[in-house]
Amino acid sequence: MTSKRIFMTGASGCIGHYLAETLIQDTDCELFLLVRNPSKLQFDTNARPGIHILQADLREIEQFRDLLQTIDVAILAATAWGGTGEVFDVNTVKTIRLMNLLDLNQCEQVIYFSTASILNRNNELLPEAGQLGTDYIRSKYDCFLQLPRLAIAPKITALFPTLVFGGDKNHPTSHLSSGIAEVVKWMGLIRFFKADASFHFLHARDIAQVARYFVEHPPEKKRDGTVRKVVLGNPRITVNQAVEEICAYLGKKIYFRVPLTLWLANFFIALFRVQMAPWDRFALNYRHFTHQNPVSPATFELTPYCPTLTDVLKTHGISQK
Numbered sequence: 001m002t003s004k005r006i007f008m009t010g011a012s013g014c015i016g017h018y019l020a021e022t023l024i025q026d027t028d029c030e031l032f033l034l035v036r037n038p039s040k041l042q043f044d045t046n047a048r049p050g051i052h053i054l055q056a057d058l059r060e061i062e063q064f065r066d067l068l069q070t071i072d073v074a075i076l077a078a079t080a081w082g083g084t085g086e087v088f089d090v091n092t093v094k095t096i097r098l099m100n101l102l103d104l105n106q107c108e109q110v111i112y113f114s115t116a117s118i119l120n121r122n123n124e125l126l127p128e129a130g131q132l133g134t135d136y137i138r139s140k141y142d143c144f145l146q147l148p149r150l151a152i153a154p155k156i157t158a159l160f161p162t163l164v165f166g167g168d169k170n171h172p173t174s175h176l177s178s179g180i181a182e183v184v185k186w187m188g189l190i191r192f193f194k195a196d197a198s199f200h201f202l203h204a205r206d207i208a209q210v211a212r213y214f215v216e217h218p219p220e221k222k223r224d225g226t227v228r229k230v231v232l233g234n235p236r237i238t239v240n241q242a243v244e245e246i247c248a249y250l251g252k253k254i255y256f257r258v259p260l261t262l263w264l265a266n267f268f269i270a271l272f273r274v275q276m277a278p279w280d281r282f283a284l285n286y287r288h289f290t291h292q293n294p295v296s297p298a299t300f301e302l303t304p305y306c307p308t309l310t311d312v313l314k315t316h317g318i319s320q321k
Contacts, residue, residue, distance in 0.1 A: 003050075004108075005070055006215070007032045009058055009098070010077030012040040014166045014174040015113065018208035019077065024051060026212065032067065034058065034078070042170050058094045059086070061101065068101040073215055077113045082135045091139035096146055099156070109155050109218045111211055112147070114140050116160040116200070116231055116291060123229055123292045132278040147227045154222040157214055159207075162233035162294065165312045166204030174204060180316050184250065191247050194240045194257040197287040200233025200294050203306035203315070207232050209297040217300075233294035234307055245309045251321035 006023065010016040011033040021043045023029055030050040035041065038053050045051050056063065058078050068074075076098065080090040099110060118129040118141045130141040147153055165180075167173030183190070210232060222228055240257075247254055265284060276284070283289070297304045306312050314320070 003027075004029045004072040004215070005032070006030065006073045006075060007034070007064075007068060007071040008075040008077065009034045010075075010079060010113070011035055012037065012172070013077060013079065014172045015161070015164065015204045015207050016077045017041075017043060017171045018166065018204045019075065019211050022208045022212050023215070024048065027215070029073075029215070032071070034061075034064070040172075042172075058090050058098070061094050061098050065101050068098070069103045069106065071102060071107055073109050073111065073218075074098065074102055074107060075111045075113075075211065075215075079113070079136070080139075087135040088139045088142070091136070092143040092146070095143055096150070099147075099150055099152055102152055104151055107152065107155065109157060109214070110152060111214055112156055112158045114144055114158050114160050116162045116233070116289070118144060119160055119229075119231065119291060121288065121290055121292070123231060128282050128286075132282050134277070134279055137279065144227075148225070153227050154225050156227045157219055158227050158229050159211065160229065160231045160291075161207055162200035162202060162231065162289070162291070164204055164207065165201060165306065165316075168315070171204070176201075177316060180313070180318065184246070184313075184318055187243075187246055187250060187252060191243055191252055191254045192257055193260040194243070195260040195287075197239040198236050199239070199242075199289050200231070200236055200291065201309075201312075202233045202296055203304075203312065205305040206297050206307075209302050209305070210295060210300070213297075213300050213302065231291040231294045232296070233291065234296050234304075235294065236290045237309070242309055246313065249310050249313050249318075249320055 006029045011020040012035045023031055024047050032052045032054055034054045034056060036057050038055055045053055076095055080087045117137050118126055120126040129137050147156055163176055164174045165177045167177045219228055306315060
């Protein structure tokens with residue numbers, strides 16, 4: 001492929017690590033990686049020429065105004081998760097400002113990472129996400145609302161990751177993967193319950209594959225001026241199927257299963273005095289976080305890294321029995 005100048009935020013995160021790694025190893029693009037703390041980068045930043053580390057906060061994006069005018073592809077993966085006052089400033093205000101600093105004639109594509117939590121089952125905005133979501137979810141909701149108003153909107157590909165696994169000794173661990181060992185520990189009890197719920201998931205390495213594919217094969221500019229939406233995930237899987245697959249891997253038999261109804265779930269919540277935030281309560285009732293036409297490497301005839309939960313368990317070092 002022709003060498004491109006790529007400006008990327010969020011390279012120190014889980015998805016960002018896998019994505020920066022594949023861009024370094026599998027392309028000859030000139031990379032400008034904006035990171036607050038370069039010491040968090042676990043990949044080789046000297047692996048080849050053309051890798052530039054820009055140490056700064058996204059809130060200081062104005063200092064890169066001249067550089068952004070020369071960029072061919074912007075990949076926006078930086079995220080503030082919450083617990084500080086920077087969430088809306090980073091996830092919404094400065095992210096929008098960065099897009100406005102790009103040159104409309106020079107920049108061929110913006111790859112923007114959102115979250116599938118703000119979409120309903122028809123891939124449209126989910127109002128409850130904007131009303132009840134955590135600061136992180138509401139900031140992503142607010143940002144997406146503003147994208148269609150931008151001059152560069154027809155060139156934006158918005159990626160909506162579903163549940164993200166990932167992480168090892170050379171990559172930061174995703175929030176979901178950090179809890180795998182705990183789930184496995186409780187599987188002896190979990191296997192005796194069944195629930196009416198479903199979801200999608202995708203490994204961060206597979207997300208990086210899809211993002212790199214878009215870098216190499218830019219989608220056509222949207223003629224209607226809207227933002228292209230791409231939900232990232234493997235095909236839908238039910239909670240019951242997930243439990244069965246994990247138990248098969250662990251060698252745990254399922255002799256019977258008790259339906260975990262909403263009433264029973266609420267009973268356990270009350271019994272153990274579990275603190276439920278408004279978004280948690282909504283998610284408990286919504287249950288089926290599924291979407292239309294989820295995209296994975298297989299969509300583009302690429303080889304997936306983790307197409308099944310069995311693969312996820314293997315890559316995280318969970319012993320098979």
